[in-house]
Amino acid sequence: MTARLVAESVTFIPDGTGRAVLQDASIDLHAGELHALVGPNGAGKSTMFGILAGDIAPTTGSVTLDGTAVAAVPPKELARKRAVLLQTNTVTFPFSAEEVVRMGRAPWMRTPAEDDDDRIVAAAMAETDVTRLAHRPISALSGGERARVALARVLAQDTGILLLDEPTAALDLKHQEDVLRIARSRAADGACVAIVLHDLNIALAYADRVTLLSEGRVTASGPAADVLTAERIEEVYGQPVDVFDHPITGVPIVVPRR
Amino acid sequence: MTGEVVVPTPNRHRRSRFVLSVIVLSIGLVVVSIASLGMGQYALSPTDVIGVLLQAVGIQNDWAPEASAASGVLLEIRAPRIVLGLLVGAALSVSGVLMQAIFGNPLADAAVVGVSSGAALGAALSLTFSLTVLGMWTTPAFAFIGGLIAVFAVYIISRSGGRTEVVTLLLTGIAINAIGSAGLAFLTFVGTSATREQIVFWQLGSLNGAIWRNVGLIAPLIAIGVAVAIIVSRQLDLFALGERTARHLGVRVELLRIGVIITVALLVCAAVAFAGIIGFVGLVVPHLMRMLIGPAHLPLVISSALGGALLIAIADLVARTAVPLADMPIGMITSLVGGPFFLWLLIRTRRRAGGWG
Numbered sequence: 001m002t003a004r005l006v007a008e009s010v011t012f013i014p015d016g017t018g019r020a021v022l023q024d025a026s027i028d029l030h031a032g033e034l035h036a037l038v039g040p041n042g043a044g045k046s047t048m049f050g051i052l053a054g055d056i057a058p059t060t061g062s063v064t065l066d067g068t069a070v071a072a073v074p075p076k077e078l079a080r081k082r083a084v085l086l087q088t089n090t091v092t093f094p095f096s097a098e099e100v101v102r103m104g105r106a107p108w109m110r111t112p113a114e115d116d117d118d119r120i121v122a123a124a125m126a127e128t129d130v131t132r133l134a135h136r137p138i139s140a141l142s143g144g145e146r147a148r149v150a151l152a153r154v155l156a157q158d159t160g161i162l163l164l165d166e167p168t169a170a171l172d173l174k175h176q177e178d179v180l181r182i183a184r185s186r187a188a189d190g191a192c193v194a195i196v197l198h199d200l201n202i203a204l205a206y207a208d209r210v211t212l213l214s215e216g217r218v219t220a221s222g223p224a225a226d227v228l229t230a231e232r233i234e235e236v237y238g239q240p241v242d243v244f245d246h247p248i249t250g251v252p253i254v255v256p257r258r
Numbered sequence: 259m260t261g262e263v264v265v266p267t268p269n270r271h272r273r274s275r276f277v278l279s280v281i282v283l284s285i286g287l288v289v290v291s292i293a294s295l296g297m298g299q300y301a302l303s304p305t306d307v308i309g310v311l312l313q314a315v316g317i318q319n320d321w322a323p324e325a326s327a328a329s330g331v332l333l334e335i336r337a338p339r340i341v342l343g344l345l346v347g348a349a350l351s352v353s354g355v356l357m358q359a360i361f362g363n364p365l366a367d368a369a370v371v372g373v374s375s376g377a378a379l380g381a382a383l384s385l386t387f388s389l390t391v392l393g394m395w396t397t398p399a400f401a402f403i404g405g406l407i408a409v410f411a412v413y414i415i416s417r418s419g420g421r422t423e424v425v426t427l428l429l430t431g432i433a434i435n436a437i438g439s440a441g442l443a444f445l446t447f448v449g450t451s452a453t454r455e456q457i458v459f460w461q462l463g464s465l466n467g468a469i470w471r472n473v474g475l476i477a478p479l480i481a482i483g484v485a486v487a488i489i490v491s492r493q494l495d496l497f498a499l500g501e502r503t504a505r506h507l508g509v510r511v512e513l514l515r516i517g518v519i520i521t522v523a524l525l526v527c528a529a530v531a532f533a534g535i536i537g538f539v540g541l542v543v544p545h546l547m548r549m550l551i552g553p554a555h556l557p558l559v560i561s562s563a564l565g566g567a568l569l570i571a572i573a574d575l576v577a578r579t580a581v582p583l584a585d586m587p588i589g590m591i592t593s594l595v596g597g598p599f600f601l602w603l604l605i606r607t608r609r610r611a612g613g614w615g
Contacts, residue, residue: 055502079508092362092498093553096272103496107508135271153499157507 004192005029005052005070005082005161010061012047022047022058023216031160034187035194036203036224039213040237045196048213049165052194053084065161079107082161087169089150094137097149101125104156113158124155127182129175143170151179155186162186162193168202180206200228200254212236225252276557279550283564287344290571294340297579300331307332334470342468342476343574343588344567346529347539349480351566352487353525354540355559357409359494360518361417363427364545365603368526369537371427372434373409377523377530378460379441380404385456386449398475402527408434409523413515460534463589465574468532476528483525484563490514491555498553536589538596539566545603569595 006029012022022044029035029052037045050056051063054070063070065081073081083104091100101124105117125131128148138146147170154162164183168176184206187193197203203210204224211221212228214236220227230243233254240257295311296302302310302323309321310329322329350368357366357373368374383389384400392399416423416430446457459466493514496504505511529536543565544558551557573591580586 053506055505075505075510076508079506082506084503084506086500086502088500089503090500092359092500093364093548095495095498095553099495099552099554100499103499103507106492106496109492 003028003030005063005065005194007048007051007058007063008061010048010051010058010063012044012051012056013059020059021216022051024061025213025216025218026061027052027211027218027221029161029192029194030209031192032187032190033192033208034183034206035192036207036210037194037196037213038198038200038203038210038228039219042215043213043236044216045213046165047216049163049194049196053082053163054078076107079157079159081159082163083154083157083159085151085154085162085164085167087165089146091138091146094139096135096137097130097141097145097152098125098134100138100149101130101152101156104153104158107157116158120158121152121156124152127155128152129178144172144175147171148175151182155182160191162191164193164195166196166198168197168199176202200233204228204252204254228252228254230254272552272554272557276551276561279547279561280564283561283568286568287564287571290568290575291340291344294571294575294578295332295336297575298331298336299583300327302328302332338470338473339465339468340571340574342473342533343465343570345473345477345480346465346533346536347543347566347568347570348563349476349483349525349529349566350536350539351543351562351569352484352559353522353529354566355544355555355562356487356494356518356522356525357540358544359497359555360515360522361413361427362497362500363424364548365424365541366427367538367541368405368522368529369535370541371409371412371431372438373405373412373522373526374530374535374537375435375438375442376408376411377401377405377527378457378535379438379445380407380527381531382442382445382453382457382460386445386453394471394475398479398527398531401531402523404438405526405530406520406523408438409519409526413519459587460530461589462587463534463536463592464585464587465533465570465577466585472532476531479524479528483521483528484559486517486521487559488556490518491559494518494555495553534587534589536570537593538599539569539592542592542596542599543569545599 007025007027009024009026010022011020011024013020025048027048037048039045047056051058057071065073101121105121108114125134128151130145130148130152133141133145138149141149151167167179171179180202183193183195207224209222210224210227212219219236220232230241233241242255242257243252246253292304292307295307296304305321306323306328309319309323310332312319313322313329314333354367358364380400380403381397384396389396412430412434416426442457442461446454449457493509496507496509501511544562547558547561547565551561573588577586577588577591
């Protein structure tokens with residue numbers, strides 16, 4: 001599959017610190033693939049995510065989208081190509097859930113795609129199981145409901161690239177799996193999906209490709225089962241683990257040694 | 259996530275409330291304006307008022323009273339004052355909407371965060387030192403510069419990580435207001451008795467002495483400000499999601515921010531230049547409107563402009579007529595309404611969310 005969003009040997013040194021939080025890291029996200037970014041706390045996942053989203057300009061190195069430098073793409077055009085879900089999704093005023101989801105359509109205003117707004121918004125809300133919350137103000141929703149509304153907004157943006165930063169954090173078991181199934185099916189439809197994850201089992205079960213970051217560097221990148229081996233996980237996380245195959249599905253499972 | 263049937267559900271409820279609010283506010287504006295034109299020492303009936311107004315636009319009618327004094331009082335004294343009030347109310351109210359959106363904070367108001375006192379200080383400077391570098395535009399221009407400095411200062415100091423903490427915003431406002439008051443106090447000290455009177459008048463806020471020329475000066479500024487607010491209203495909605503997310507949705511965040519800050523300074527300078535500091539309009543009106551029609555900014559800007567105009571029209575009517583033969587400062591009236599409103603907000607928020615911490 002073709003590479004769409006590519007970061008090439010990016011280094012990021014925050015102003016005035018002199019210490020690189022990301023060092024010579026490369027990652028390429030391909031169309032039709034679900035790519036998981038994993039690593040311990042402080043490994044540089046959020047920085048890498050910010051760089052891919054275009055929020056952070058790397059100190060050195062390049063980020064390109066379909067061959068064009070991300071920084072050179074006008075914001076509106078960028079918004080029609082990639083959607084971003086952040087970890088925190090506070091909404092300042094009590095907009096209704098539907099109004100928030102509809103905001104995802106903003107980049108398509110005054111384009112022919114605008115005609116599909118109602119259909120896409122409704123579909124995104126159904127997919128994330130928030131249809132019945134449509135008229136509730138966002139301030140009256142639970143954390144998990146807000147997280148799903150935020151995801152619906154990102155899906156409504158209807159872009160070929162999805163960047164999701166820990167989308168499962170606030171969710172219960174079923175909704176976690178729902179989110180991953182949605183991401184999976186978007187990738188199957190040809191989208192390029194990158195997800196920051198903490199749960200290595202989710203990465204093993206859903207990701208086509210995993211990039212493991214550690215102390216600002218890419219430790220390994222490739223098919224999930226090749227990257228997330230017991231030795232490597234222990235080395236990077238400093239926690240002994242066992243990795244064995246699920247008796248029915250055959251998907252590898254990570255269990256910490258206790 | 260089953261394949262349930264989903265019917266598109268545009269928010270009709272809020273839309274119909276918006277239409278209703280515009281109709282009610284417009285009717286209220288017309289009624290209060292006509293009543294206000296007729297009331298005062300030289301009392302006229304509503305039919306007299308309508309008669310004079312029709313005559314003024316060239317329609318002869320039987321309602322117009324014979325006495326020429328009537329049309330003089332109406333058209334040269336009361337009308338400019340009322341129109342100035344409507345414009346000032348719309349400007350303050352819309353500036354409140356803009357500030358609340360850009361600070362991501364429902365408590366931002368021109369007077370609360372010190373933008374008004376910055377503008378008053380600028381205006382007072384131009385008067386105390388009889389500056390005329392820009393002709394009749396001098397006072398508004400100085401008010402603009404003062405307001406712009408104040409709003410930028412508040413913005414830079416009180417913001418971190420794309421949001422503004424309520425406490426930091428209010429404390430910054432206290433500091434900026436203190437600096438503004440100190441400046442005004444100094445100007446009161448060095449000024450002549452005439453400029454002193456002017457400065458006191460600003461601090462209290464008053465529509466007294468309005469003339470058509472001043473109305474003509476600020477009307478285009480306010481028209482521009484409100485137009486900008488309407489144009490950027492969709493982007494302000496996205497701003498409610500936080501700056502990073504707004505950027506991900508294609509908003510040019512820096513440009514929008516600077517543009518809105520300049521617009522706020524423009525609206526506040528236009529309001530303050532000839533009417534002084536009229537507090538709490540930008541706080542009370544957008545809040546009430548949000549409760550009525552929801553937070554979407556396009557309807558909010560429009561109904562807040564009307565609501566602000568109506569609030570000032572009523573407050574001015576009270577200021578002129580509550581005490582016979584006296585003209586109370588309108589800033590006092592709006593603060594009398596706004597202060598308790600602020601307290602109510604405080605109590606309500608504490609009960610619901612444990613306060614603003």
